[in-house]
Amino acid sequence: MYVFFTMIWAILNTFALQVIAFIDMISIIWQLIGGSVLIVLLPLVALSTQPASFVFGHFELASESTGISSKPYAIILSVLFSHFSLLGYDTAAHITEETKGADKNGPISILASIFIVSLYGWMYVLVLTFSIQNFEYLYDVNNETGGAYVPAQILYDAFHGRYHNSIGAIIFLVIIWGSFFFGGLSSTTSAARVVYALSRDDGFPFSSIWRKIHPKHKVPANAVWLCATICIIMGLPIIKVNVVFTAIISICTIGWVGSYGVPIFARLVMAEKNFKAGPFYLGKASKPVCFVAFLWICYTCSVFLLPNLYPIEWKNFNYAPVALGVCLTVIMLWWILDARKWFKGPVRNIGSDQNGKV
Structure with a gap:
């Protein structure tokens, strides 16, 4: 599946630039509507919700699962959780050369992305936390997700607790998986543009190959497939380790x-x-x-x-x-x-x- 999706993203980025623009619009609609549905419905489906005191005031170290017994160290690591949602906005920077009025629209796109991902990411994390049914069960290696995928387990516990089946959880996971697909597609686009830009400046090995633009589709096709190949090679060890x-x-x-x-x-x-400010300053x-x-x-x-x-x-x-x-x-x-x-x-x-x- 890993290799399959990587190939799909590479093919779309090579031969279907107009399709990607259309898919990006679908991605926005999918994630806004799908995210809103998940955020609204999950607390309503859950048989019980955690109180605000638990969500905002409870400290759970879970040292049995992580082996970490130091509270300061756990807090230092937990701050990184904000990166769960603060991702993707840099794609706007990587494709500014293909954007009209990039000196203004580029920064505006970045700020708009930060606002949207911050708002939805924050609400998503809060909803999942409010909807926890049994905290100890989340990391149990004998639970339905093997203790390895907490968001899926929260969804499963909520739907199975009320309806005694997991169909609703699967539907919500499809929404999340769809977001993964759109994110992977955008990441491929972004990575290829970075390779192309650096190759254009002769800063990459064999730059003359990677900076070539496809004569028909007007995309850096070689850079796209280089990124896909590296991605696949890096991912293969995951099978065993x-x-x-x-x-x-x-x-x-x-x-x-x-x-x-x-x-x-x-x-x-x-x-x-020595600094010359642009129109967005x-x-x-x-x-x-x-x-x-x-x-x-x-x-x-x-x-x-x-x-x-x-x-x-x-x-x-x-x-x-x-x-x-x-x-x-x-x-x-x-x-x-x-x-x-x-x-x-x-x-x-x-x-x-x-x-x-x-």
Whole structure:
């Protein structure tokens, strides 16, 4: 299924750009309506709901499941839960070159995405928490989801408790799975555009191949299939080693969030006289916002490297530090030995041909 969906996303991103635009509209409708239905109906279906004191004031360490007995450490890890919903808004930045009036519409799209995902993500998390029927049963390895997928278990407990079957839970899971599909499609689009942009600047191995634009469909098809191939290769170890999935998620989040720390830090240290503001500008609030954002990036990138299960064993070890160390070592060696001799930064792309050359 993993490989199948990756191939579907790659095919759509290669041959059906107009279809993707239509699918994106369906995605918005699907997630807004489907999310609203789930948020409204789940508490009504559940036989009982947790009181607000439990949702907002109860502290459950669950050390039997995680092995973590330190409350401060648990709190440090739990703050990362906000990233559950704060995802996807950067896609608007990656496709601004294909957007009319990108200097204004790009930032507006990003802010609109942040508002929507924050609101719906917050409500989704609250609804799931209010609808918990038996907290101890959620992580029981003998429950219907093997203690591995808490949201599905909450849905199952709610519907099975009232109707004695799980059809409603399956329908709600289809809504969530649909969101996964749309998210994967957008992620493929976004990743391909990043590879294309870096290749256009000759900053990627074999850049001349990845920056080519399909003559008919006008998309970086080679970049799309490169991303799909890497995705499939990285996913294959999950078949045998579950911890690989956690490592992939951690390293991808660190790379994604950390990459934004570079221009934000540059904006913080840049002399104001050297900064030329665009049409969408925060004015005096710019640097305070950058400062808070940079601190948050430093925090999240650090915490994603920490162990989240104890005692630490090979099967639950967080391999993100190892993966990050290998990636940074390879990149720095490549820069020192080769890339610094020829990479000159971004190049002009106005009037470029299908090979990305001016």
